[in-house]
Amino acid sequence: MSSQIKIYSGSASRDLAEETADFFGSPLGQIDITRFSDGEIQVRYKESIRGTDIFIIQSTYAPADNLMELLLMIDAAKRASANQVVVVMPYFGYARQDRKFISRVSIGAKLVANLLTAAGADRIVTMDLHAGQIQGFFDIPMDHLNASAVFVPYLNALNLDNLCIASPDMGGSDRARSYAMRVNASLAVIDKHRDRPNEVTSMQVIGDVKGKNVVLVDDMIDTAGTLCKAAEVLKGQGAISARAITTHPILSGTAYDRLEASLLDEIAVTNTIPLKKRIEKIKVISIASLFAKAFRKIHNHESISSLFIN
Numbered sequence: 200m201s202s203q204i205k206i207y208s209g210s211a212s213r214d215l216a217e218e219t220a221d222f223f224g225s226p227l228g229q230i231d232i233t234r235f236s237d238g239e240i241q242v243r244y245k246e247s248i249r250g251t252d253i254f255i256i257q258s259t260y261a262p263a264d265n266l267m268e269l270l271l272m273i274d275a276a277k278r279a280s281a282n283q284v285v286v287v288m289p290y291f292g293y294a295r296q297d298r299k300f301i302s303r304v305s306i307g308a309k310l311v312a313n314l315l316t317a318a319g320a321d322r323i324v325t326m327d328l329h330a331g332q333i334q335g336f337f338d339i340p341m342d343h344l345n346a347s348a349v350f351v352p353y354l355n356a357l358n359l360d361n362l363c364i365a366s367p368d369m370g371g372s373d374r375a376r377s378y379a380m381r382v383n384a385s386l387a388v389i390d391k392h393r394d395r396p397n398e399v400t401s402m403q404v405i406g407d408v409k410g411k412n413v414v415l416v417d418d419m420i421d422t423a424g425t426l427c428k429a430a431e432v433l434k435g436q437g438a439i440s441a442r443a444i445t446t447h448p449i450l451s452g453t454a455y456d457r458l459e460a461s462l463l464d465e466i467a468v469t470n471t472i473p474l475k476k477r478i479e480k481i482k483v484i485s486i487a488s489l490f491a492k493a494f495r496k497i498h499n500h501e502s503i504s505s506l507f508i509n
Contacts (some may be wrong), residue, residue: 209257
């Protein structure tokens, strides 16, 4: 007999978890996440989960308490004799620290992988990792979902003539090329140079964008400096419009002000991270139904490859 399934949410992803549970057809499980007066977190499941397959939904964006809360939820589930603990991280925090690019730095993504495994995770589900090689940091199964499943239909619905897909940096060229093939668009790549993190010094467009509707594709948007600067460069070279699709809306610092003042016509994001505020230029596309479908297939031991757009 197949074990029962229950879906739980951490504090960081409550809205997404509720929507996902609704698509799945099951209410969220009952859990208490409390804090001592000094801020220490305590987790307690309010119902029996013995022998149950549980899915814990929690994105690990800042602050680091979101990651600690997730680790405690995993630990509590294992100690309560859950059959399987599936950790669902729509946004995998610390993914930008995937290697040593200078001396004497930590590899944060590997450390997070070790912590999740040590806490007792049996499986990881995530979306659009900043660096795909992070999948190799785990010795447990990982399902890496792709936001193209919701973004490609969005792009097709725009019905834009002379569509061009652009990558805001060389590292994202494979992602942009994949999108360009799926929507039958031309491709451009922006070569950017940084002197320090979150600060772009110069940009150069590789490809023809004159007279085209350009869509920038990236996995995350943090300070928004790169995308805003890219829109200026693209329109300066004759692009009719400049849009962006980015999976994870981190949007730190003055990002919202930058976007409002930018030449970007629209920015489409998913709800892997909740927005701090709404502005007219940002369109949110939900990935809840995609995760719900993945949960059902994982629970039923079915392939999830059908959820990807090839």
